[in-house]
Amino acid sequence: MVKAARFTFIDLFAGIGGCRLGFERAGGECLYTSEWDAYARKTYEANFDLQDQHPFDGDITQVDAADIPDHDVLVAGFPCQPFSIAGVSKKNALGRPHGFNDPTQGTLFFDVARIIDKKRPRAFLLENVRNLMSHDKGRTFEVIRERLESELGYEFHSRVFDSREVVPQGRKRIVMVGFDKDTFPQGTRFDLNAVDLDGKYPRMGEVLHGAVTDGVELPYTDSRGNAAEKYVLSDRLWTYLQDYRAKHRGAGNGFGYGIVGPNDVSRTLSARYYKDGSEILVNRGAGLNPRRLTPRECARIMGFPDSFRIPVSDTRAYKQFGNSVVVPVIESVARAMAPWVAPASEALAVRP
Template sequence: MRQVHIRVDDELYNELNSYSEKNELSMQDCVREAVAYYMSDVKKKKNTGKEKKFTFIDLFAGIGGMRIAFDRAGGQCVYSSEWNKYSQQTYFANFGEQPEGDITKVNAEDIPDHDILVAGFPCQPFSIAGVSKKNSMGRATGFEDKTQGTLFFDVCRILKEKRPKAFMLENVKNLCSHDKGRTFQVIRESLDELGYEIFYKVLDGQNYVPQHRERILIVGFDRERYGDKIDFEFNLTPRVPKPVMRDILDEEVADKYTLSDKLWTYLQNYAAKHRAAGNGFGYGIAPLDGVSRTLSARYYKDGSEVLIAQEGKNPRRLTPRECARLQGFPDTFKIPVSDTQAYKQFGNSVVVPLMGEVAKLIVDEIDRLDKEGAEWKQVI
């Protein structure tokens, strides 16, 4: 990070000070955010008019894994939202655009029109009590009743207001069983009520990166626009040859990534304790010619789920760059934050090439549906 000293007049200073207090930001973060938004606007104006196959928005954007996937499929991102300030820094460093902050405070009508909505929304429990009461009284409940107070509600209200041609939502595999299946039931009912035909499947990233990482993808197409002609399948083409761990490792790694004697002893004792109790918990040494366990946001704590064996030394954790590769990010992707923040960010991100394959399938289906619709109008 570099420092820039600026002078502002009293009126502008008061405006900045008021904004920083209202949003609980330091003056430094407030000014940085203002400059980032300004530069984002400059870039967007430069990109205006450039030919793209489709437009999309990037909600709960994280560090932009989904954006890379849909960019590669020929899209133009017209809006992004991410509340975490460190993720915003990484996003800006790589895309030159500052994501808008808290999506719950954004009016849906202010979001630009778009063809595809993309969101990796957090999984939250829904309140079933109020819905059950209304059902017992014979009163219908809509998505606003069922999803209010969750971040999924914000996805729904944007879908309702902007009616994109399609959407893709990403979440953890356990979404299907979360809260005894009620969460996923509410999600399906809400999307159906909004007039979208949905398709979903749990997909594993290990066909594209050397990591066992299962995530559920929910894809939807607008029934009001396309009627009953929608026919979507997750027909993916795995990479050949299948990637393995040694493909993503650096030849030379700093000593700071090697586990200390104290931490390595702790992890071994912890694993032995759980083995004795009949549990499978413990550290994981990644096979060089195989795939690793799932990288998580807690990786910064001890790196235990994905360790690399070293001859004559304690195992080591992955470097942030290796974590980026494990998720399929290109080596040109900039990492402007600390190791701790980088581990959190990549652990929370997506397998980029897997998302890219699904993005292409969505775009192909939209193209097919739009073409059939145009041909049908010509017949009429």
């Protein structure tokens, strides 16, 4: 593994801090955070030591880029809903705009671009849904690439990572990395495709309560360490989900719940998981209703450590983890970037 080099970064659209956690593990120091959602901020603040001098802003559209500290890396998981398959489908059904036409979330990429333009970090990392590449027949992705590469002058790299290598969840996300051509006039030898996740391809048994020796964690478990009874689906909801699946299967569609056991890999956890949990249900055995994942299990399939605090309700926690990044993926990319983004004297000692 490449030795971590010390560098600084800022955390935009920070959510609950998944990107920050990955970059800190790679040797980075966070100088600035922006996140508009009050509940996500609560979780973030519960898990990171925010010194008095560490700015934590809300709406990035109202922030003057000149007020943001200088930094080596800009990190941003800018909102994915305008580009996600589910988000686009929902907005089409409602007759609402999506992508860059979304009047709120869709234009937030340009706030990332204006900050890069003003602060000229040595590098950036952006994360989004895989559908970003195909949205609007590829034009959305080309706008982003053109802005970053041709207009702002950054060497541009992109790759779709499948998180099943490091967590028991099928989750494909695009990571975009760029390096300032003024800082690296001869270019870099950075190869995003060569980033090794060191994957062990884990299974759900490694994250489920009762299947791992994780002990008791109220209110997510009972006194024996098994998932609490409140996560078991009611007879009414379980019947509805079975009927819904049968209806769509009869019509030749693949809609319906996904059920997993200890030896399986789950579907993608989404922000809507709080509604019925249907995309990831845990099999409890023949004749027993399945259950939802607990928030702690959701944290685990996103790669968060058990020491990560969850100070919000289950509903908020499901939304937060469903919107988050997979921490080990970000950490692997950050470690590969570290030798290039650290201050020159230190970076040269560890640069490949």
